[in-house]
Amino acid sequence: MKKLLIDGVPGHGWLMLAVTTALLLAAPLFVNDYLITVLILIFYFAYAGQAWNIMMGFAGQLSLGHALYVGLGAYAAAGLYVHFGVGPWIGMGAAIIISGVVAVILGYLAFRFGVGGVYFAILTIAFAEFARIGFDHIKFLGASSGLFLPVKQYVSNDLWSLRGKPVMFYYLMLVLMLVALGICRMLLRSRLGYYWRAIREDEQAAQSLGIDVFRCKMYAVVISAAMTSVAGVFFAFYYNNLFPEQVFHISRSIEIILGPIIGGIGTLVGPIVGAFVLTIFSEGMTELLEVFKLTSPGAKQVFYGIALLVVILLMPHGIWPPIARALGLAEKSGEGKPTDEKP
Amino acid sequence: MSALLEIKGLSKNFRGLKAVQNVSFDVTQGEIYAVIGPNGAGKTTLFNMIAGAYAPNDGTIIFAGERIEGLPPDAVCRRGIGRTFQIVRPFPALSVHDNVMVGALLREPDTSRASVRAHEILRLLGLHDKRDMIASSLTLPDRKRLEVARALATDPKLLLLDEVMAGLRPTETDVMVDILRDLNRTSGLTIVLIEHVMRAVMALAGRVLVLHHGEAIAQGEPAAVVRDPAVIKSYLGTEVVG
Amino acid sequence: MPLETYINVIIGGVLTGLVYGLMALGLSIIFGVVRIVNFAHGEMMTIAMYVAVVAFSQFHLDPLLMMVPIAAALFALGYVMQAGLINPFINRPEHSQFILLVAVALIMVNLLLIIFGPDAQSVQTSYSLDSYEIAGVIIDATKAYTGAAAVVLSAALFAFFQMSRTGQSIRACADNYTGALVVGLNVKHLYALTFGIGAACVGAAGSMLVLLIDVTPALGPGYTLLAFIIVITGGLGSMPGALLGGVLIGVTEAMAGLLFTPSAKSMFSFALLVIVLLFRPQGILGKATR
Known part of the structure; x- marks a missing residue:
């Protein structure tokens, strides 16, 4: 496990990761609330993109309906919380199971x-559209008029119930993004x-090389779906409202x-770079258009x-691969080669 | 010596076209066995049935004492049959090392140890210097060798080689012949090859099966088979004579 | 419910479905030849619908007449899109093509939004409330006209691909790309032509559909999906299949709207798609080999 996670990362790669992480950890001390919300959005897209990349970038199965798993995760956790008072961390288990089962059905x-x-x-x-229209008619989950989580002005952060200020979500999403990076690295370098x-x-x-293709593709779909549904749980508890027309909409899938x-499909850092570039571009565009009074x-x-x-x-091939080569961080193709090798 | 591969009455039709008809032969443990015949004789179809890509319409395939006809290709490979494709299909975006690594991981789930194995095989086939190259950038002879390396990495008992000499220059053919002969001698690997390059067949094979229009028309030692009138007729005296 | 209600609804579904079929025919022709999935299909149709709305509201031109110039305009748009934008992508991976067309769709939807605003617009013709009664069955006049027009146009296209030299060349490109290059066909031009023809189908279908439903800029993605469903249900590359798929979906939607709730109607279309994909992945009239 450890070997898959850390072997083969060059020293300056670690340094860059450490500096970036340190800057992001310290950011809430310096930046304003607006930037915090932008960064949360970036982490969210980086995480969900990373999960999608397992299916497409690693295993080559193009999913255009990942909003399905975000939505299932969001509704599972929110539904349990609103109706039964079950906390989000337990709800996350339900989210993973439900998304996993749906992914198994789709994959099968x-x-x-x-x-x-x-x-x-x-x-x-x-499948995603089916869910969108289906959830529009589930009265228990608010149907098309939406499911709402109780909200009040928070003075403290309740990590167990995920009720609190944006900065709590900031750190949670940051951790989630980094954990996903680690998981994906291990997966990519595993058998x-x-x-x-x-x-x-x-x-x-x-x-013809003995690979059980069906089973491997199933693993990809299920792992990707389960990871994506976790993003949905945070989505629900961060935004506190869910509408089928929004969470399951195809434009949510495209965003993911x-x-x-854009960052670099099949790469580990690409989804993160892509999330930063696109979100910053999008937010910057909003500001810029306001300056030029192009607000239509x-x-x-x-x-x-x-x-x-x-x-x-x-x-x-995306933004990251050329940057990676310039920085000397490109994944070496002969990686995993034993160190005791004699030339 | 016992038969490693026993083929009995194997047939395959494609929409009425009889690609392989009632073909039977045995391959002994440790043998190099060649399948020859003109284009369209059914050689690759025969291979595809042994390797599990096609299920036969009739007949049995017994490998190491077990019936394997109709099993999917991955199950056949896990039982110990490695194959190459007539039109090479390396994983284009992966490095040469990683291509072989994929094969090696079948018997060795640990990635470091599988990598050690991949390096050994790359040395054996003279591809070690090119291990970091992307497979799609290799020349055709190197791709053919990579294809053999990848199949070998799955540690097969039987290796099916589909025209691995085609398109190679005579010197490159000789190199491949040497590699295969060494493999056969040192590890006792059983090899069945489809080949048009008679120079390689004569140098390697202990026995030859000749297919024509899907039927086995001759079988035996190479020198005897090429003198068989039926065989000469089937080729209209072209390649076989040279 | 009386039997007549069912028959009326089914006939309405068939007639609407023929228009859907014409739209899907465009997608099918493009995919069948150029091997590009036009993810901007519904958006292109929305453009055609707005052109028809403007022509009607400003110049009182009947959408059924405008069908021809609008189809011609969309043909030009399709030709230029393929020749200028999409052609470099034909050998790129699917996800690259997808992003390209999603970007195109995004630009189209939002330009329409900027120009026309988010509110629904519609066309009220003098015959929009007319209907025919044949043996106790009531047929909506507008649906009858559009359904007939869709059949005529599809038949014309079918004849074009079977009989004209250009049509045959396009089919040759679809069957064997390399072969087409070898015999000296101008594949790039033929591809652009094909995309143009597919876009013209959408243009004609859009000017018909504007008589049946209100148009908003957000209509696009839903109709892109609908076109996929129809084409896959009927069989990719099969021209009669697209029409049959359109009719099936039209009837399914109409019946679902009658028996359940109209808002859930597309769920039944998706269910139909899933069933077809599972049991006959090549589509109802598709060829057996994929």
Whole structure:
């Protein structure tokens, strides 16, 4: 475990990670409330993007419906809290189980019946849309008029019930993002990680090397879904309101996958870089448009769309890979090679 | 010596086209066995059935005493049959080392030890200097060797090689022949190969099976088989003579 | 409920479904040939709908007449999009193509939002309340016109692909890309042409649909999805399949609206999609090999 987590990271890589982490840890002491909320959003997208990247970047299965797992996680934890007073940490267990089960069903249906490529992607959209419309009609969970968590002015932070000030969520999401980075590194360098990449590259060739392709793809879908649902739990307790039209909407799914694709699909740092770049760009755009009095609704999205076009045209592999090479942090292809090796 | 692979009455149809018809043969433990025949004779179809890519319509495949026909490719591989593809398919975006690593992880779940194994095999096939290269950047001869290396890494009892000499220059063919012969001698690895390059077949194979229109038309020692009138007729006196 | 109610609803569903089918035909043609999933399909249709709304409200031009110029305009848009923007992406991975078209869709939706605002707009023609009664069955006049127009256009397209030289060349590109290059076909031009034809379908369908539903800028994504569902249900690459899928979805939606609640109608379409994907992944009229 430890070997998978830390071996092969160069010294200056550790230094950069340590400096970045230290800066983020200290940030709430210096920055204003607005920036805290922006950073929480960044951590959220970095985390969810990291979880999505397991499925697409590692195992090559394109999901366009990850809002499904965010929503299931959010509704599971919020529903338990609102109706039964069950705390979010226990609710998180329920969220993981429910999302995992749904992922098993989706994965089983798709992979057993040989639904792949674009068809798989559309099946994931269909599941998410099905949930969106379905939750619109579940009265117990507020249906289309929304599910609300009780809110009051907090003086202290209750970590157990996740009731408190934004700064508590700031640190929680930061930890979550870093834990996801660690988990993904271990996964990527494990046997399963090699198998995923083999499947991503060529399923039939992978199978001829003894890999149980069905099982490995199932692992990818379930792990990715379970991790994503945890983001949903925090989403629910941070925003305190849930509407099916919002949480399950396809634009939520797209938001999740933009970060890793812009940052660098299949890489470990890409989802984090992508989340920072996109969120800062988006927020900066809002400010800038206000300065120029371009406040009509939609103006921001138009520029956002143009920016996406430019990035995808000019940097097909994302922002991170060229930076990583320049910094000497690119994942070495011969990694995992034994140290006692003689030339 | 006992038969490692026994094929009995194997047949495969594709929408009425009889690709392989009632083919039977045995491969002995430690043997190098070649399957030859003109294009479209059913050689690759035969391989695909042994490797589990196709289920046969009829017949049995017994490997190491167990029936394996109709098993999926991964299960066949885990039982000890490694294969290469006629059109090479390395994992393009992975490094040469990682390609072989994927194979090595089958028998050695620990990544460090699997990596040690991958390095050994890369040395064996002369790819060690290129281990950090991305597979898609290799030349065709190197890709063919990588394909063999990857299959070998799964530690097979039987290796199925589908035209690994095709497209190689004569000197490169000789290198591959030496590698395979060494493997066979030192580790007792049983090899079944499909090959058009007769130079390699004559140098390697102890016995040869000739397929024509999906049927086995001759079987025996290479020197005897190439003199068989039926075989010469099937090739219309082209490649076999040279 | 009396039997007539069911029959009326089913006929209404079939007629609306034919318009859906024409829209989906555009997606199917594009995917079948260019192998690009047009994630901006519904958005392109929304553009066509707004053009029809403006033509009607400013110049009193009937959407059924405007269908032809709007289809031509969308053809031009599609041609330019494929030739200028999408062509460099045809060999890129699916997720790259997806982001490209999502970005295009995002720009389209929000430009419409800026220009027309978020409120729904509609077209009220002189015949919008007319209906025919045939043997006790009431058929909405607008739906009858649009359904007939969709059938005529689909038939024309079918004839184009079967009989014209260009149509045959496009089919050759779809069957064998390398082969098409070898025999000297201008694949880039043919691809752009195909995208244009697909966009023209959407344009025509949009000007028809504006008679049936109100238009808002946010309509796009829902119709993109609907087009996917129809195409997959009917069978990708099958032109009659797209129409059949459209009709099936049209009827499913209409029946779900009648028997359950209208807001849940698309759930039944998704359920239909999942069933088809599982038991006949190539679609109802699709070819068996994938």
